[in-house]
Amino acid sequence: MNYVGVLSKMQTENGSPIQYYLVFENDFLNVNQLLDKKLSISFVKYQCLNCNLGKKIYRQGFCYDCFYEIPQAADWIMRPELSMAHLDKEDRDLVYEKKVQLQPHIVYLANSSNVKVGVTRKTQVPTRWIDQGAHEAIEIVEVPNRYLAGVTEVALKDHVGDKTNWRTMLKNEIEDVDLVAWRNKLKQYIPEEAMPYFIENNTETELEFPVLQYPTKPKSLNLEKTPHYEGVLKGIKGQYLIFEDNTVFNVRSNEGYVVSITVG
Structure with a gap:
């Protein structure tokens, strides 16, 4: 399955364990169901969460102009x-x-x-x-x-x-x-x-997080430096996806990035 959309922070529902959801314009993923599966994440383009233009993200999912103009920032x-x-x-x-x-x-x-x-x-x-x-x-x-x-x-x-x-x-x-x-x-x-x-x-x-394996030496995935990544999802904590090879991906830090996610 392939999903494409602009990242915003994962939605959550408290439970045992906490349930996580990625919400795109046309797709809705329960991330817990992806545990122990191989995911491919590819950077497609930028899309400001406010103006929706394909301008480089500055901070908090907003382009430079929006960040310095809108009350949300x-x-x-x-x-x-x-x-x-x-x-x-x-x-x-x-x-x-x-x-x-x-x-x-x-x-x-x-x-x-x-x-x-x-x-x-x-x-x-x-x-x-x-x-x-x-x-x-x-x-x-x-x-x-x-x-x-x-x-x-x-x-x-x-x-x-x-x-x-x-x-x-x-x-x-x-x-x-x-x-x-x-x-x-x-x-x-x-x-x-x-x-x-x-x-x-x-x-x-x-609070109980859905984690099968914690990283021993977490290394953060930077989509600008590594626009394509593959790994087996082993956990979700905070706003991070945790992978088997110690790679971690902060969804919230990548708000405004359009990505393609392939499962399996």
């Missing part, structure tokens, strides 16, 4: 503390910014390669944790807007990490930790304006 996406919609101030598109920023947000702890703090919209739990390859996570604070979540994250970053080591995550060289204890330890550092939203009594969420 504004600085507050990666740095929520820069959100201004709660002040009725526009960055690029106030209607969009109010829609996204003025809704419940979660500040959380996740353990993927180590314990890290992060921010996501409440509607993205547990999707955000799955995308990061976290095998356990817990909510710390639920606030009414993105700005409050951002300033809380900034305050906590002085006391806990905010980055994932992708190699450690993929090799599964991680240990279980007591996230409830971490939550309670970090409570003292939560800003006063966010303290009323601290979550006192909850338990951590555990």
